Amino acid sequence: MKKIETHNVKKILIPIRLQEYAVGIFKTIPTKSGIKKAIKKGFVKVNGKTATTALYINEGDTIHLYESEQKNEGKQFNFPLEILFEDIYLAVIYKPAGILVSGNSFATIDNALIQNLQKSALTDATRPRPVHRLDYPTSGLLLIGKTTESIIALNxxxxxxxxxxxxxxxxxxxxxxxxxIDFSIDDKNAFTSFEVIQTIKSPRFDFLNLVKLYPKTGRKHQLRKHLFAIGNPILGDKEYFLEDKILKGKGLFLHASSLSFTHPFTKEKIIITKELPKKFKKLFPEF
Incomplete structure (x- = not known):
């Protein structure tokens, strides 16, 4: 392995787990998930010893970050992406339903970004990375960081x-x-507000509703679990469903339609929207 970054722990009041402390201390891996993966792969050493996620950090410790010296030059995933916004710091792209954002699979949005986005001209330019997730069957907008500082700021x-x-x-x-909907998920607070835009009668499902959703937290499968919890599961959901109310072959009818935030560097107000997929419009043509 090749050592790429070193960090010396200065004054801390109480011991803290490595995976919590190390977030943001390395330019190469600025995210919590990235740090956790690096630790599990044995790429992080504390005081010369390979670290674990359970290790506590103390004042005076020295943390080294390594990378594999084996170059990974496998096939690149050529998958055209729709880009709705891009500058030297970040980008917003459209993720189609039926593709993973990231993970161990070859066919992921993460692996397609480098083929679709322009490399940042800034000195801390890094491989573009998604800074949040969308479920495999969910379509919609995905926010991407293109520099180390941008990824940290967006997180x-x-x-x-x-x-x-x-x-x-x-x-x-x-x-x-x-x-x-105020319903805990995995023992963590989770909150969603909703607004029904239009309701139509359905011979099979009694009623179908076009619903606008505003998640205030970001728990795994939050919207799907919340709507199932109030007895109104999302059409096409194969994990959270009512008996005899499963629609097969059309995918999940969940779409991330807009992102709104203040650009962390230009301070511009960014509002990006993406129209509803065609399968939504077949049921609700007015939208």
Whole structure:
């Protein structure tokens, strides 16, 4: 392995887990998920010893970050992406339904970014990285960081809840015109507000609703779990569904339609929207 970065731990009040402390200390890996993966792969050493995610950091410790010396020059994933916004710091792209954002698979948005985005001219330019996730069956807008500083800044905006996301879903059954869902997920607070835009009768599902969703937190499968919890699962959901109310072959009717935030560097107000997919418009042609 090749050593690429070193960090000396200065004054800290109480011991803290490595995977928490190391977020943001390395330019090469600025995200929490990236640090966790590096630790698990044995690329992080503390005081010369390979670290674990359970290790606590103390004042005076020395943390080294390594990378594999084996070059990974496998086939590149050539997958054209629709780019809705791009500058030297960040980009917003459209993720189609039915593709992973990242992971161990070859066919991911993460692997396609370098083919679609222009390399930043800034000195801390890095490989473009998604700074949040969308489920495999969900379509919509995805925010990408193109520099180390940008990735850190965008993650901080998400942590401070300063990035507003809006989704549309088609939900099954009779619904209130609007409401709020405050239902914990994995023992963590989770909050979603919703607004029913239009309702139509359905011979098979009784009612179908075009619903606008405003998640205030970002738990895994939050919108899908929340709507299922109030008895109005999303059409096409194969994990959270009512008996005899499963639609097969059309995918999940959940779409991340807009992103709104203040650009962390230019301070410009960024509002990006993406129209509803065709399968939504077949049921709700007015939209």
């Amino acid at each position: 901080q905006l998400f942590e401070k809840k300063e990035i507003q996301k809006t989704y549309y879903a088609i939900c099954i059954g009779k619904m209130e015109k609007n409401g709020e």
